[in-house]
Amino acid sequence: MLRGIRKRCPQCGESHIFSRYVTVNPTCRHCGLDISAYRADDAPPYFTIFVVGHIVIPGMLLLEQNFHPASWVHMATWVPMTLLLTLALLPPIKGAVIGAQWALRMKS
Template identity: 40%
Template sequence: MQNDDSSHQATRSARDAVWRGLKGQCPACGEGRLFPRFLKPATSCPQCGEALDGHQADDFPSYIVILLLGHILIPTMIEVNYLFDIPLGWQSIIWPAMALTLALSMIQPVKGGVIGYQWARRMHGFAR
């Protein structure tokens, strides 16, 4: 008979962990910084010591950002083209700049949310 310690582990709130990750905080305590650099997560929380290097966020945050960008930019582009007569040259500057700005502003919070979810569900290296 195997000793299953998973039933004795404390439950982790996925909602709280994802919210803390979105804010760039440690999913365990909500105090320490999750990202000391732009997209480089800390190896451990400076406040509570929770190991954070077990994540495997990989490309998933990028896919989420692309999905969100499509749902934000496409309707906006359609509406702006319907309401205003903006020359195509200006649009070729405005829309890529807006896409780049939105992508850069969303990628870190989304990656933090993915790491928070993985931590809450004890996925990959967070199974301890």
């Protein structure tokens, strides 16, 4: 899973598993692993929402309890934070799911 989080091949850890943002390379360029056999389509967005929600919601509540800012401050803070965290965490989480599938031998 750690190799997947680093967006590397789960078998050799050398080659990138993504050709673009979250587009999976069909095979590893280094060891030839068929990465396309590991389907990670639905789970990564759910896990990403789970993680981002556990970061953003407590932060939002703490900001509200301690400083009582206007609604526009919340919008200006948390909407970009949510978008950036989601975009930043989706590839490593998708890589971790592919790594977990490889470790558990869960080919589709």
